[in-house]
Amino acid sequence: MSYERRGGYYNQGRGRRYREDDYDRRREQHETPDDKLKSEIIKFGEVDPNEELPRLEIRIRDHIPRNIPLLSEAFRISVTEQPFKIPYYATLLRLLHNPSDNPTPDEVPLGRLILEDFWKGFQGYVDKLAWREARLCIQFFAHLTVAKLISAESMLALLQSFTAVLDEFGVSNGRAKRAALCAGEGLLIAGPVLKDFSPISSNEIINAIQAYNDTMASQKWLVAPLSTVHSDAIAHENTIELLDMLVTTLRKLNESDFSEIENCFPRPYTVYPPYDPSVLQPYALPSVLVPPEAIEMDALSPGGEETQVKKDEWPEYFPRLFPSDVSPDFDNPVGYVIRTSILDIVDIFEVNRKECARFLLEYPKWNLPGTFKPKPGSTVNVEPAAGKDWQLESTVIETVLGAYLILPESAKKSIYYIGLITEICKLSPSTVGPAVGKSIRRLYSSLADGLDVEAARRFAEWFAVHMSNFGFQWVWKEWVPDLELTVQHPKRAFMRRAIEFEIRLAYHERIYKTLPEPMQAPDAYTIAENGPTPAFEYEDPSNPHHDAAQAVLNLFRGRAKAEDVVSHLDTLRESLESSDEPNVDSRVRSIAVQSLLHIGSRSFSHLLNAIERYLPLLRNLSGGGATSTTGIVGSAEARSDILGAAAAFWSYNRQMVAIVFDKLMQYQIVDPTDVVSWTFLNGTGLGQLTEAGPMNLSAFEWDLLRGAIDKANGRVVSARRKVVALRKEEDDNRAKANAGTGVDTNMEVDLETKPGADNPHLQVALKAYSMLTKEQRLVLSKTLEGFLNCLAPAPTAPHPNLHARTVITEATWENRANWGRDEWNAWETWGWYKQFCREYAPYLRTYVNTLEAVSFGRFAGVEDAAGDMLKKVWNVATGQE
Structure with missing residues (x-):
């Protein structure tokens, strides 16, 4: 092809591309004047809100034709998605209430029209129980009041x-908490006006919130991030629950007749004189009724007894990481406003963590001058x-970490909070970096002061991911003196977990080199000398079964049929029996x-x-599908051998243990109950760097248990959905058939005829649902029984790994500086028991009577401190206390 030909072809292609671009450009939706005005309202204040207010007012007034629904929608979007601008949007609406240049006697102010339409949107939020949007609209109304x-x-x-709502019978925690926040934050903002109107009204609202809050004392104890196991007291003063913080703030403001509210946030609308009531009457908000919660019935039985399992919503605790001169106190009204505003930004901008990071670092612009220290190098003198x-940076990091560490689980995925902190660091590394470092040190120091084990696990996960984003640079030598502590101490356990997570994100050699020499030593029990490689037991030629394993490996490498491998194993079994090998099966x-896993150890795809x-x-x-008369006899022992x-094989890579167990459950080689039983009896200390010890649960064992429980719960949910879909399909088909034949669907039918009795697919689905429900109950029962055997074993322990009980009392807790292996083991196991009860509380409540009868019967009428505490945690989680 000649040069000219090539050039012509390229030009032709380029010409086509231009024509396609022109076509796409013609198809683009050009912004209409309404769209431009809406965008201006939403983006209002990006430079200087005080200077932009009069210009935006004129822009809205001059817009023709007037589109009230568009304007009110722009205000609703702005208020519910940019709550830090609410005082300025209230000021803008105040300006729009001013009469026009040539008012008529019956003219309705533009601001009033927008407000009336805005109310319709708020009513829609309430009807849909969109709590966050409703709460932010109430804040807007409070400023307008x-x-x-x-x-x-x-x-x-x-x-x-x-x-x-707080007085409703059986009101759920989540519904009551959100309703209390709506009422409390509205009072916080509008308190000066409401107290002048009705001096007792503020007390009534505060007392109503306080009365409900008092009923949550036991639940608060169970989810407090810093607590003990021997009493229901919160062990640390540097934590506070959200409603406690709200009530404390409201009471403090009420005592000063809400005079301190002037220092909490800007109120630019107060510079304008109030309207003469004879000229403009204040808008009277229509009455509203908060609709009840929707109860979804599964209709898995004629009586509809089965309901969807809803996630419990517990009290929200936030830890304090910095002193009062660095971040605001919990009992400071300004602190409540700042923290909740930051939490709203974090919640709203989950879809874009980069924008969220930018808004968080720009947050001082929307506060009163002098609230935060100016940025380094700033020329603005305040x-x-x-x-x-x-x-600012310390306050933001403290608040984001508080949301991340909420128990039993955070509102958003953990990776969101971790990624958000990373983005904040990238925007301002010189100011955010020190705040992150101080937060790490503060959390680390709280590990031995009662920091919950689940919070400690998340702390290790965040630490490792954060280090991976910044070159794994950390001053490990600061923690070298802690190597003198007992191996099971929470600080040493944190080091091991964090390093294990780091290795998963990089590779062993790199992480090994970042550690100081004392941590590299084998007797430091911090990092293994070798990486997370497979541990093929039969790889050593000196192993007596090396040749047998190689023969099996060769069959796998040659992709022999499964039947041929089974036949070979039968022969191997006979050979071992003839040589008096113990435990042949x-x-x-x-x-x-192990040979099969060795074949699949090259990659995850090889494993699958x-x-x-x-x-x-x-x-x-x-034992699920023997193809020969001499096949290995199947039993729970066989499945336990497979797990073992x-x-x-993966004893040096505990992450792969969890992955393989999950796949074995997925393909129904083993049941979730098998994993639970194996974990309690065999999982302790697997692959850990510590010496062998008594039975206890670490984060690794908890991951295995959680994987098994989630698998059982997930199967029930899937089976339930299938039954509901088949029943709906059957009902639709029956309705169509009746409509086609003219049969009266209201006529009486034979009550003995069960719906779906002649539908084989539905019958199979119902049978599967029933079996999976039993499996779910058994998994929960075995897990509960396992915890009870660990923490309060019977005099005749069912397994030698179960140690003599170590009961943590108030006296022993105060002496925790001298704790040894057994005490810290017991402490961590207690922590995972609490996490089990609170995380799976909705499922435990479903089977509460059955589980209690099976597991807690042996404590009836017996004085047992450990048994009493076990029952107390159980009662709180299941709603009996």
């Missing part, structure tokens, strides 16, 4: 409609406000499973391919 645009009487009635002058399973190819073999080993062989 202070600006005299909304009547105090109607605002008070609105808040009282939300406090009425006098520090009395009692303020806090560090276990040995054969070990050789087969190996398991899927030899599923018949694995089922034969577990997999765990031994």
